[in-house]
Amino acid sequence: MRALDLQDITLAGQNWGGPVVGLAAAMNPERFTGAVFSNTYLRLLRKPPKVTPYFRFANMPLIADVAFRLLNLPLPLLTWVQGDPKSIGRREKRAYRYPLRALRDRTAPLALTRMVPTTLEHPTIAELALVDRWARAFAKPVELLWGCKDPILGEAWRVNRNLLPDANVPKTSAGHYLQEEVPEDIANAIQRVLAADRLFTRPPKK
Structure with a gap:
């Protein structure tokens, strides 16, 4: 800008x-x-915020790092958060997965998840x-x-x-x-x- x-x-x-x-x-x-x-x-x-199980899990060292990479989280949950689950079909899922198709590329979703405040510090x-x-x-x-x-x-x-x-x-x-x-x-x-x-x-x- x-x-x-x-x-x-x-x-x-x-x-x-x-x-x-x-x-x-x-x-x-x-x-x-x-x-x-x-x-x-x-x-x-x-x-202090109420921390959901998802964010507590995301902030667990090592376990979350492995799970986010192997399961490609949160992509398997995309349809769960939609009003119409069919709005994210096969083509859309493929598009969301494309930049994260390699294990080495899957650090960003976990990093974003850990940016959500879990404490006032x-x-x-x-x-x-x-x-x-x-x-x-x-x-x-x-x-x-x-x-x-x-x-x-x-x-x-x-x-x-x-x-x-x-x-x-x-x-x-x-x-x-x-x-x-x-x-x-x-x-x-x-x-x-x-x-x-x-x-x-x-x-x-x-």
Whole structure:
């Protein structure tokens, strides 16, 4: 962004994409004029989180390293988190597996899983604090497009709405990976934010 001097950026982030692009915006706030978030979590933790068995397992040394590589986790669980399990069929599974087909390539999913805070002293807390602060101050067009059948983050729109009280919140029956179930809804949300941004930034008539 800095090298190309990009301006008037509308960001879109889902799952870990939310904090990732949120951090980019927090570090370059003047470059962003709109945002679309889907099934993600932007708020800084204020109390120790409840750690699910999945994340407890992922943080077990050696055992999790072996399991994630051999079982190619979390790919076998993709359909479980969808509103419509058929939305991730054979072709989609093959596409998700493609960059992770070799054992040596399977470190990233485990690394991302271990980035989820399990304590208030977790290394990602400092960056999430920046994202939280940016979101609370962001006063440009925002949509929270949500998949309410997501067993992981289906109710998290409420938390994010507290950070972004003026956000529009279109809800869908999709699961975690909205891009596989409601891609048109994502495109429409981005288009609405772009249109709202043009009205928002249009200079007043003389």
